[in-house]
Amino acid sequence: MEIRVHRAPRIEADIRVPGDKSISHRSALLAALSDGICHLGNYLRGEDCLGTLRVLRQLGVVIEEKSDGIFAVRGCAGRFIATESDLDCGNSGTTMRLMAGLLAAQPFQSRLTGDDSLSRRPMRRIMEPLGLMGAKLRTEGQGDCPPLVIEGSVSLQGIEYRLPVASAQVKSCVLLAGLLARGRTTVVQPVATRDHTERMLEYFGVPVEREGERISVLGGNLPQARDFQVPGDISSAAFWLVAAAAQPGANVVVRDVGLNPTRTGLLGILLRMGARLREEELSRGPGEPLGKIEILGAPLRGTTIEGKEIPNVIDEIPVLAVAGALASGTTIIRDAGELRVKESDRLAVVAHHLTAMGAEVVETPDGMVIHGGRPLRGVRLSSHGDHRIAMAFAIAGLFAEGETVIEDTQCVETSYPGFAEQLRRMTHE
Numbered sequence: 053m054e055i056r057v058h059r060a061p062r063i064e065a066d067i068r069v070p071g072d073k074s075i076s077h078r079s080a081l082l083a084a085l086s087d088g089i090c091h092l093g094n095y096l097r098g099e100d101c102l103g104t105l106r107v108l109r110q111l112g113v114v115i116e117e118k119s120d121g122i123f124a125v126r127g128c129a130g131r132f133i134a135t136e137s138d139l140d141c142g143n144s145g146t147t148m149r150l151m152a153g154l155l156a157a158q159p160f161q162s163r164l165t166g167d168d169s170l171s172r173r174p175m176r177r178i179m180e181p182l183g184l185m186g187a188k189l190r191t192e193g194q195g196d197c198p199p200l201v202i203e204g205s206v207s208l209q210g211i212e213y214r215l216p217v218a219s220a221q222v223k224s225c226v227l228l229a230g231l232l233a234r235g236r237t238t239v240v241q242p243v244a245t246r247d248h249t250e251r252m253l254e255y256f257g258v259p260v261e262r263e264g265e266r267i268s269v270l271g272g273n274l275p276q277a278r279d280f281q282v283p284g285d286i287s288s289a290a291f292w293l294v295a296a297a298a299q300p301g302a303n304v305v306v307r308d309v310g311l312n313p314t315r316t317g318l319l320g321i322l323l324r325m326g327a328r329l330r331e332e333e334l335s336r337g338p339g340e341p342l343g344k345i346e347i348l349g350a351p352l353r354g355t356t357i358e359g360k361e362i363p364n365v366i367d368e369i370p371v372l373a374v375a376g377a378l379a380s381g382t383t384i385i386r387d388a389g390e391l392r393v394k395e396s397d398r399l400a401v402v403a404h405h406l407t408a409m410g411a412e413v414v415e416t417p418d419g420m421v422i423h424g425g426r427p428l429r430g431v432r433l434s435s436h437g438d439h440r441i442a443m444a445f446a447i448a449g450l451f452a453e454g455e456t457v458i459e460d461t462q463c464v465e466t467s468y469p470g471f472a473e474q475l476r477r478m479t480h481e
């Protein structure tokens with residue numbers, strides 16, 4: 053599949069985006085761990101999150117799709133049923149790493165596999181803490197890459213673990229294992245990462261102690277069955293927010309979108325770059341804050357994105373780099389080495405693609421320097437099988453001379469079914 057894009061006429065839209073990917077995964081996992089039936093509304097029907105449901109079903113969790121699109125998950129109170137088959141996590145690092153936490157505490161062996169991209173992603177980061185808790189894990193791929201074989205143990209021991217990388221997936225993996233372990237499990241993160249697991253555990257009735265970046269749970273406290281409504285995904289909204297921000301006179305409203313402060317870093321960055329925007333929180337929890345974002349385009353200027361801000365915008369860096377190329381002045385991205393082990397090496401691919409479109413970019417080991425403001429030209433670009441690359445460069449194409457063709461865009465389905473239709477509607481094609 054391909055996405056073809058031309059320069060956008062005036063961008064004006066009032067939209068909703070599909071359910072949040074991170075929150076959808078967690079809602080399914082916590083519902084599966086619960087002791088009753090949970091109805092999940094606005095669950096993301098992207099490949100990644102449907103993959104999590106498929107894996108849970110393989111492990112004996114009964115999940116029914118209702119006529120109104122709601123998923124009813126019948127929890128198994130923390131006890132999965134062994135399966136001989138591989139558990140295919142597709143393209144989804146979150147599925148593999150979070151499931152690993154739960155499977156580490158089961159009295160059986162499981163084998164988790166993934167597609168080519170997931171089979172190149174590092175698993176050492178979860179093998180180490182789960183090993184310390186008493187599970188046995190090994191990888192069958194090159195280096196520390198999947199397939200991942202987990203020999204679970206019903207006598208996991210809680211640990212205190214300092215995350216060597218700022219990763220919400222690793223934090224969540226350890227906390228989920230901690231629920232099924234003996235005693236207290238504490239994770240200490242170097243900087244704040246998305247806190248959906250903590251918030252949703254609390255929503256599902258599990259006490260979570262938080263003291264700065266120290267997060268603890270006590271083993272044996274399982275989620276209680278609750279219904280949950282997934283907010284729209286701000287990482288999906290990010291594409292339209294950047295498109296609107298970069299076009300003076302544009303106006304985009306996104307409704308019912310998640311406004312969790314560990315995910316809204318993009319808004320602060322766009323404000324710094326000169327966009328005008330308004331965030332309005334309509335409901336605050338328990339659970340996840342939700343509201344409306346309105347953005348008005350203006351001439352953008354370059355900025356520096358670094359340090360603590362990086363985990364907050366980890367999935368938005370490709371489209372923020374596009375914003376940097378469209379802005380005047382220099383945009384510097386640093387401390388973002390983690391992007392090299394995402395669905396693709398996002399630093400290398402973004403730097404290459406922006407350069408191919410005519411931007412002036414210097415790739416660095418942990419980021420890039422973009423000298424913005426040069427005119428972009430439409431070219432043919434590969435997605436590298438990475439959904440966020442495909443969508444970020446579709447947005448770049450809205451500002452380029454001539455036609456931009458993004459190849460291999462099937463991957464967009466992992467997080468944003470309906471993206472191409474929304475793009476067409478927005479550009480009146």
Ligand code: S3P
Binds near residue numbers: 224367
């Ligand atoms: C996610 C955490 C981030 C993010 C990914 C989803 C999550 O990954 O990039 O898209 O749901 O916990 P890391 O934890 O590896 O940074």
